[in-house]
Every structure is written in C-alpha cells, then in structure tokens.
Amino acid sequence: MSYDFTLRVAGESGEGVITIGETVGRLAAREGLNLITFRTFPAEIKGGPCMIQLRLSDQKVAYHGEKVDCLVTLNQAALDENIADLREDGVLLCEAECELPAEPSSRTVYQLPFDRLAVREIGSRISKNIVVLGALAHLLKIPKKRIEEFLTERFARKGQAILEHNRKALETGTRVAEAKVSPKNAFRFPKGTDQARMLITGNEAIALGATVAGMRYFFGYPITPASEIMEWLAAHLPKLGGKVLQTEDEISAICGVAGASWAGGRAMTATSGPGVSLMSETIGLLSIAEIPAVIVDSQRGGPSTGMPTKTEQSDLLLAVYGSHGDAPRLVIAPIEECLSMIGLAFDLAEKYQLPAIFLVDQALSARLETVDPAAAKRAPAAARLCADGGGVNNFARYRLGESAVSPAAIPGTPRCEHMVTGMEHDELGNFACDDETHTAMTVKRFRKLAAVESDPLSRGLSSQFGDSNADIGIVTWGSSAGPVEEAVKVAEQQGIAVRAIVPKILNPLPHEELRRFFQSVKKVIVPELNFVGQFASLLRSTYRIPTISLTKIKGVPLEPSEILSVIGETAASLSVRRTSRYGSAR
Amino acid sequence: MEAQDRFCEYLSGVSPVWCPGCGYYGILAALVEAFAELNLPTKELALISGIGCASRLPYFVKTYGFHGIHGRALPIAQGVKTANPDLTVVVVGGDGDGLAIGGGHFPHVARNNVDLTYLLFNNAIYGMTKGQFSPTTSLFSTTKTSPFGLPGDAINPAALAIMYGASYVARGFSVKKEHLRDLIIQGMRHPGFSFIEILTSCSSFNTIDMNVARIIKDQTLVDKDHDTEDRMAALRLASDEKQIHLGVYYQSRRPSLEDKFKEMQRLAQAKRETSLDALVKRYL
Numbered sequence: 001m002s003y004d005f006t007l008r009v010a011g012e013s014g015e016g017v018i019t020i021g022e023t024v025g026r027l028a029a030r031e032g033l034n035l036i037t038f039r040t041f042p043a044e045i046k047g048g049p050c051m052i053q054l055r056l057s058d059q060k061v062a063y064h065g066e067k068v069d070c071l072v073t074l075n076q077a078a079l080d081e082n083i084a085d086l087r088e089d090g091v092l093l094c095e096a097e098c099e100l101p102a103e104p105s106s107r108t109v110y111q112l113p114f115d116r117l118a119v120r121e122i123g124s125r126i127s128k129n130i131v132v133l134g135a136l137a138h139l140l141k142i143p144k145k146r147i148e149e150f151l152t153e154r155f156a157r158k159g160q161a162i163l164e165h166n167r168k169a170l171e172t173g174t175r176v177a178e179a180k181v182s183p184k185n186a187f188r189f190p191k192g193t194d195q196a197r198m199l200i201t202g203n204e205a206i207a208l209g210a211t212v213a214g215m216r217y218f219f220g221y222p223i224t225p226a227s228e229i230m231e232w233l234a235a236h237l238p239k240l241g242g243k244v245l246q247t248e249d250e251i252s253a254i255c256g257v258a259g260a261s262w263a264g265g266r267a268m269t270a271t272s273g274p275g276v277s278l279m280s281e282t283i284g285l286l287s288i289a290e291i292p293a294v295i296v297d298s299q300r301g302g303p304s305t306g307m308p309t310k311t312e313q314s315d316l317l318l319a320v321y322g323s324h325g326d327a328p329r330l331v332i333a334p335i336e337e338c339l340s341m342i343g344l345a346f347d348l349a350e351k352y353q354l355p356a357i358f359l360v361d362q363a364l365s366a367r368l369e370t371v372d373p374a375a376a377k378r379a380p381a382a383a384r385l386c387a388d389g390g391g392v393n394n395f396a397r398y399r400l401g402e403s404a405v406s407p408a409a410i411p412g413t414p415r416c417e418h419m420v421t422g423m424e425h426d427e428l429g430n431f432a433c434d435d436e437t438h439t440a441m442t443v444k445r446f447r448k449l450a451a452v453e454s455d456p457l458s459r460g461l462s463s464q465f466g467d468s469n470a471d472i473g474i475v476t477w478g479s480s481a482g483p484v485e486e487a488v489k490v491a492e493q494q495g496i497a498v499r500a501i502v503p504k505i506l507n508p509l510p511h512e513e514l515r516r517f518f519q520s521v522k523k524v525i526v527p528e529l530n531f532v533g534q535f536a537s538l539l540r541s542t543y544r545i546p547t548i549s550l551t552k553i554k555g556v557p558l559e560p561s562e563i564l565s566v567i568g569e570t571a572a573s574l575s576v577r578r579t580s581r582y583g584s585a586r
Numbered sequence: 587m588e589a590q591d592r593f594c595e596y597l598s599g600v601s602p603v604w605c606p607g608c609g610y611y612g613i614l615a616a617l618v619e620a621f622a623e624l625n626l627p628t629k630e631l632a633l634i635s636g637i638g639c640a641s642r643l644p645y646f647v648k649t650y651g652f653h654g655i656h657g658r659a660l661p662i663a664q665g666v667k668t669a670n671p672d673l674t675v676v677v678v679g680g681d682g683d684g685l686a687i688g689g690g691h692f693p694h695v696a697r698n699n700v701d702l703t704y705l706l707f708n709n710a711i712y713g714m715t716k717g718q719f720s721p722t723t724s725l726f727s728t729t730k731t732s733p734f735g736l737p738g739d740a741i742n743p744a745a746l747a748i749m750y751g752a753s754y755v756a757r758g759f760s761v762k763k764e765h766l767r768d769l770i771i772q773g774m775r776h777p778g779f780s781f782i783e784i785l786t787s788c789s790s791f792n793t794i795d796m797n798v799a800r801i802i803k804d805q806t807l808v809d810k811d812h813d814t815e816d817r818m819a820a821l822r823l824a825s826d827e828k829q830i831h832l833g834v835y836y837q838s839r840r841p842s843l844e845d846k847f848k849e850m851q852r853l854a855q856a857k858r859e860t861s862l863d864a865l866v867k868r869y870l
Contacts, residue, residue, distance in 0.1 A: 197870075198866070204869070208869075211862065219668075236859070238854035238855070239855055240860075242851075243851075248690060256661055256665035258662055259661070259662040259667075259668070260668050262662075262665075263632070265668075265669035265670075285655050376866040389629075417628050417649055420651070421652070422654055
C-alpha cells in the first residue's frame with residue numbers, strides 16, 4: 001500500500017511552527033519520500049497566525065492536500081482556525097490548555113502541556129517547538145536518532161549548550177507522548193531508501209538553478225514574494241565569483257541585466273508584477289536589440305500594490321504581450337522543478353537571443369517541495385551564437401539570413417565593433433526607419449519564436465495526465481497544475497474520465513500538442529488564478545475554441561474540490577445533451 | 587603613430603544627424619581626440635547612450651555601441667561594467683535624458699562609483715522633440731511647452747554630481763575643444779565615476795540659455811589654487827551664479843563598484859559552502 005500522509009502544524013508566528021514542519025519534511029526527504037508543502041504568512045512583520053502543511057508520499061505528489069491526517073496546534077486560535085480541516089478519523093495533537101470544540105467528533109485527541117513542559121523542565125518557552133517535535137517523533141514513528149542528527153547539524157553552530165537544550169526538549173516531548181499516545185494511533189514513517197531528495201523552496205530552487213545554469217550577474221530590487229531569490233544570491237553567488245547588485249528600482253535592475261548580458265554574461269533579475277510593469281519598456285528593448293535575459297516574475301495578487309503576500313496568476317498577458325510594439329519574448333511557466341526549468345530558460349534565451357520571462361507565483365515561490373538532486377546537475381544545453389572575431393570590419397550584427405538567429409559579438413571581440421539599438425535598424429545596427437527594413441527585421445525577430453517551437457529543447461515541455469480517451473479536457477498552467485492533477489485523479493475514481501495538458505512554455509505555445517489535445521476532447525476547462533481568465537482568453541484567440549473558464553482570486557491556490565465541481569457540471573452537460581437528443585426532459 | 591593620425595580610426599563612417607551649427611560636433615571631436623590620445627583599442631571601448639540628439643553619438647564612432655532607451659544609459663552601463671570590468675565605458679546623453687527621465691539613476695550610479703565616464707551634454711532644451719523645456723532651462727523661459735513661463739527652477743548638473751558622490755566632477759564647454767578633450771582624458775583616466783557637464787548650444791531651439799557669446803564672456807578657468815579634494819569648495823565653484831568656471835571641480839579616490847564586488851567575493855569565499863556541490867548539499 002502506498003504511503004500518503006498529510007500533516008499540518010499551526011500556531012503563532014515566532015513559536016517555531018515552521019521549524020517543526022521543516023524538520024519533519026527534511027527527514028522525510030532524506031528517506032526518499034516525495035513531499036509538497038503549503039504555508040501561510042501573517043501580514044504582520046512579527047506575530048500573527050501561521051501554519052505549514054506537508055503532504056508526504058512514496059508516490060509523486062502534485063498537491064498539498066485538502067484534509068489533513070494529523071493536526072498539531074500550539075494555541076487556541078490555531079486550534080479554532082484549523083480544526084475543520086482535520087479528517088474525521090484524524091489525530092489532533094494540541095496544547096493542553098486549549099478548549100476543544102463542543103460538538104462530538106470521532107477524531108483522536110491528545111492534549112499535551114507543551115508550554116508547561118518547556119518552561120518547567122527545559123527552562124525556556126523557546127524550546128516548546130522542540131518538545132512538540134519530540135512528541136511528533138513518537139506519533140509519526142520517526143527514529144529519534146534521525147531527528148537528533150538533524151538538529152545537531154542544524155544548530156551545531158549555536159554551540160553545545162543549545163544542542164544539549166534541544167536534546168533534552170526532544171526527549172521530554174517523546175517521553176510525554178509515549179505515556180499518552182496509544183500505539184494504534186501512531187503513523188508509519190516509511191523506512192528509508194538511499195535516494196535522498198532535496199527539500200527546497202521555489203525561490204531557493206530558482207536561485208540555485210540559475211547559479212547552476214551559469215548565471216553570474218544578478219540585479220534586483222526587493223519585492224514580495226521574490227526577494228528571497230536576491231537574498232540567496234547575495235549570500236552565495238559571490239562565492240562563485242558572481243556579482244549581485246541591489247539597484248535603485250526595477251528599471252535599473254533590468255537595464256543592468258541588459259548591459260551585463262550584452263557584455264557577455266548570463267544575467268538575471270527577479271521581481272513580481274509591479275516590477276515587470278516597470279520593466280516592460282526594457283523588455284521591448286531586449287527584444288528588438290536581441291539581447292538574452294531571464295526575468296523571474298513571482299506573481300502576487302491584484303493590480304498596483306494589490307495583495308503583496310497572496311498568490312495569483314494574473315500576469316500572464318503582461319508576460320506575453322507587455323510592452324509597446326511587436327516585441328517577441330519567451331514565457332516559461334514551470335509547474336514544479338524550478339531548479340531545472342530556470343536552466344532551460346537561460347538556454348532558450350541565450351540560443352535565441354530573446355528575453356525570457358520565468359513565470360511563477362507566490363505559492364510556488366514559497367512552497368517547500370522535494371526535488372530530484374539530479375536537477376542540480378543540469379549542464380547548460382545551449383549557448384549564444386557569437387562571432388569569433390575572425391571576420392573583417394562592418395560586422396552585421398542583425399544579418400538577415402536563413403536562420404533567424406544572427407551571430408552576436410561580445411564587446412572585446414576584434415573587428416566586430418557595432419551598434420546594438422532599440423531603434424529599428426539595418427543589418428549593421430544603424431538606425432533605419434523605412435518600411436522594408438522594419439518589416440524584414442520584425443519578421444526576423446518573430447521567426448525566432450517559430451524556431452523555438454521546433455527546437456528539441458522545448459519539445460515535451462507539456463505535462464499530460466488523465467484518460468487520453470476522455471471527452472472532458474483541462475488546460476491549465478503554472479502552480480494550478482497540482483490541484484488539477486489531484487482533481488483528475490479523484491474524478492477518475494468517481495467514474496468521470498478527464499484528460500489534462502499543462503504547457504510549461506506559454507510563449508510560444510506548443511501548438512502541435514495543444515491542437516491535438518483540442519481535437520481529442522469535446523469540452524475544455526481552463527482553471528487559473530485570475531479574474532478574467534487570461535489563459536482561456538489566450539487559448540480562445542489563438543485556437544478559436546470555446547472554453548469553460550474557471551477562475552479564482554482569493555489569494556490562495558485552487559482546491560481540487562473546486563475543479564471537481566466544474567468537472568461534474570461539464571460531465572452533466574455532456575450527458576444532458578446526449579439524452580436530450582432522444583427527447584428526454586431534464 | 588601620432589594621436590592625430592589615429593583620429594580617423596575611431597570614426598564609424600556614419601554621418602552625424604545633427605543640425606548645422608550644433609555644439610555636439612565639437613564634443614564629438616573632443617571625445618574622439620581623447621580616444622586617440624589615450625590610444626584605446628576600439629574593441630575595448632563601449633559607448634552607451636539613452637535617447638535624444640546627444641544619444642545618437644555612438645553611431646558615429648567606431649566602438650561597441652549601445653543605443654538604449656530614454657534615461658537608462660547609466661544603469662545599462664553599470665551592467666556592462668559589472669560583467670566586463672576590462673571595458674572602457676563612456677556614457678553620453680543630454681540634460682533631459684540624464685536629469686529628467688533618468689534623474690533617478692544618476693545618484694545611484696554615482697554613489698556606486700562605477701568606473702565609467704559620463705558626459706552630459708547640457709544644451710538646456712529638448713532638441714530632438716523640437717523645443718520643449720528641459721530640467722536645465724532657466725533663461726529661455728518661453729518654450730513650446732512653457733508658453734507662459736517655466737514651472738520650476740533649473741537644475742545644476744555639476745553641483746548635483748558633487749553631492750551625489752561622483753568622484754570626478756568637471757565642467758567643459760563644447761566651443762573650447764582642447765580644454766574639453768583634456769577634461770575627458772582626465773576623467774577617463776580617473777578610476778571611478780567621472781562626470782563632465784558640457785555646456786553646449788542648440789542652434790535650432792535654444793540660443794538663449796546656452797548663448798555662446800555670453801558663455802565666452804562669463805567663463806573663466808577654475809583657479810589653479812582650487813583644492814579639488816575640497817568638496818564644499820567644489821560645490822561653491824559649481825554653483826557660482828556670477829561666473830561659469832570651466833575645469834575640474836572635484837576629484838577624490840575611493841573604492842569603485844568593482845573594488846566592492848571583489849571585496850564581497852573575498853568575504854563570501856571565507857564563509858562555508860563555497861562550492862556549487864556544497865550549496866546543493868544544504869538541501870539534502
């Protein structure tokens with residue numbers, strides 16, 4: 001039987017909730033389990049409610065789970081707020097002082113005096129989370145030695161006294177749990193495999209993956225929820241000879257990227273929607289001047305300042321079209337594996353001399369998930385086509401030839417001095433505003449997108465799942481893929497066949513795969529996190545197909561149940577139509 | 587080969603698009619003479635500009651040139667210099683480009699002390715868009731967009747540069763070509779952010795603010811006794827409203843952005859997990 005277990009830990013920010021979740025997650029990852037997490041952040045800088053949810057499985061996990069098997073709450077507010085999400089046969093581990101809900105329930109409840117134990121036995125309230133971890137170790141049957149090893153690694157730098165403190169707190173938690181928790185309620189923590197997995201957040205994976213891809217120049221301006229990318233790089237990129245510069249605004253950041261890339265480096269910036277709005281003029285410059293660049297957009301909610309700490313997928317059309325004139329660019333939207341996908345973004349950007357927007361969102365940026373460590377070994381698979389300086393003068397930077405990609409020349413290359421420019425230009429890079437040149441150069445730039453479509457690098461970049469004979473199709477993108485995958489599975493169990501496709505490259509779209517998909521299904525549902533249905537609109541205008549748009553703007557990811565209800569309605573409409581042919585009344 | 591013989595090597599062959607009588611011809615000549623004098627290989631030169639009449643200059647010179655977008659030449663140049671510190675980077679642009687739309691970048695690239703030379707062509711008008719007021723317009727108060735007077739006072743570019751932390755600040759005049767050439771040479775030799783405000787005329791739209799005859803009458807060279815390390819004295823010279831002082835106002839030595847990057851790398855490499863493998867292991 002497969003292992004599938006969902007744990008939620010909730011409390012006040014500052015109580016060490018995240019440490020508890022991360023420790024369990026890290027240990028599971030070391031055992032080779034797959035896991036995906038979801039966490040909420042308080043709007044306040046200090047204090048406020050927070051929680052972390054982990055879904056662990058020995059199979060691939062796409063979604064963090066709706067109902068939890070085990071809930072751990074550290075205070076009354078956390079209990080009240082989260083109890084409804086605990087399954088009826090679930091286990092609650094909560095602070096002894098808390099008052100339980102009045103209505104009867106079949107849940108197993110263990111009330112342990114975490115606060116009192118931490119204060120009286122360990123002598124510090126800060127140790128409470130380690131006491132909880134000790135109790136959890138017993139409940140989840142995690143070998144104590146493993147937790148101890150992990151805590152030693154993690155806190156070694158803080159000195160022997162802290163380590164001893166933690167060991168004692170851990171032991172206290174386990175001891176108290178042993179006395180109370182009935183062995184029949186203990187969960188099984190699977191035995192380890194030797195294939196440890198990395199446990200990493202989306203933002204960390206983007207930063208690390210870009211570093212692996214050879215990115216050495218980063219320019220950025222702090223913005224929620226992307227700042228962690230710059231913070232990670234500021235701490236680590238200089239170790240590898242890289243440079244990180246916090247600029248005065250996003251315009252300066254993207255211009256720094258433009259300059260560094262033109263000078264021959266692999267350069268990147270990371271921001272959120274407000275930053276992309278500011279960068280859009282320079283994205284047009286990168287497009288017409290044919291300079292590679294990678295721009296990470298971790299989307300947040302709403303226009304303007306909107307909802308900075310909430311997730312949304314409402315920058316799609318900005319990413320695909322945002323800037324004046326016809327300005328082709330790449331849009332890549334990973335659904336997981338940011339670690340390797342960012343490398344692909346660099347490869348495609350460099351090979352086709354285009355800006356690439358790497359479209360993620362707050363949920364994907366913040367969530368911890370397991371990743372195959374092999375992804376951190378991905379070597380760059382393409383490079384910029386460059387002149388070697390062997391030629392004569394009058395270098396034609398924008399040569400119109402059979403290939404839409406013309407060789408660049410990195411400053412410093414002999415006999416290739418030339419202009420790059422945001423003005424319309426001739427082959428030499430000299431400004432030329434006649435209609436013939438503008439047409440020829442616009443066609444050249446857009447031909448690169450066509451070439452990307454047929455490039456082996458971008459082939460197989462759609463995730464497909466479900467029943468390939470299904471009449472109901474779902475097309476989605478980005479982090480909405482997880483809940484869709486979960487919903488398709490549940491629909492199947494309920495006897496409704498659904499198939500789904502999730503393109504990970506949104507500009508250019510994988511036309512061949514999508515056309516085939518649309519031909520095979522009768523109805524197309526497009527779930528996404530924005531108000532107007534941006535992806536649905538893009539699909540309708542590109543493929544002239546009717547779509548059923550499922551949108552949500554609550555600042556949190558879609559839930560499988562929300563998708564299931566649209567699947568249900570769609571299935572009903574298909575069968576209603578079929579029966580109505582025979583004249584049966586509804 | 588003498589510098590004057592090398593002059594032509596730095597010309598691209600593209601003819602300038604400027605109006606007859608434009609002061610920019612003098613600046614172009616001074617800049618190319620400076621390149622020739624310094625004997626810089628054309629392949630190691632990067633000439634970066636924004637938008638405006640002045641920003642067209644890179645097309646006319648044989649270097650690696652980057653004609654970017656309005657107001658953003660400095661941050662682009664900062665990126666170029668970051669990725670390749672060996673390039674000699676010169677930024678050219680007008681008063682609108684650098685002080686209006688690009689005004690937000692100037693202080694930061696200056697305080698970062700990026701090792702580049704920024705030539706600001708100050709003709710106190712928008713020439714390319716045909717005669718609207720700029721941030722340095724003051725005397726010529728009725729322009730196409732200020733028919734009933736200017737809404738604000740003029741900016742003093744050199745004084746700003748001193749306060750922003752530029753480590754070399756000078757003011758030249760496009761008519762005094764040799765003097766300007768020497769200011770440029772000194773600026774390019776300066777390790778750090780060098781800024782040269784160049785007073786120049788717009789023969790088509792502003793002959794009042796930048797009236798050549800008036801500037802010739804009012805100008806004087808910076809006094810030989812002026813202490814270029816005295817920031818307040820430099821500021822007084824730059825802001826003198828009675829007389830225009832031409833020459834170097836301020837020069838000081840402090841670490842450049844590249845020096846800072848090297849220091850950051852040194853400190854980072856003294857920390858743990860300095861290899862890619864070690865960084866990956868953090869997550870296992």
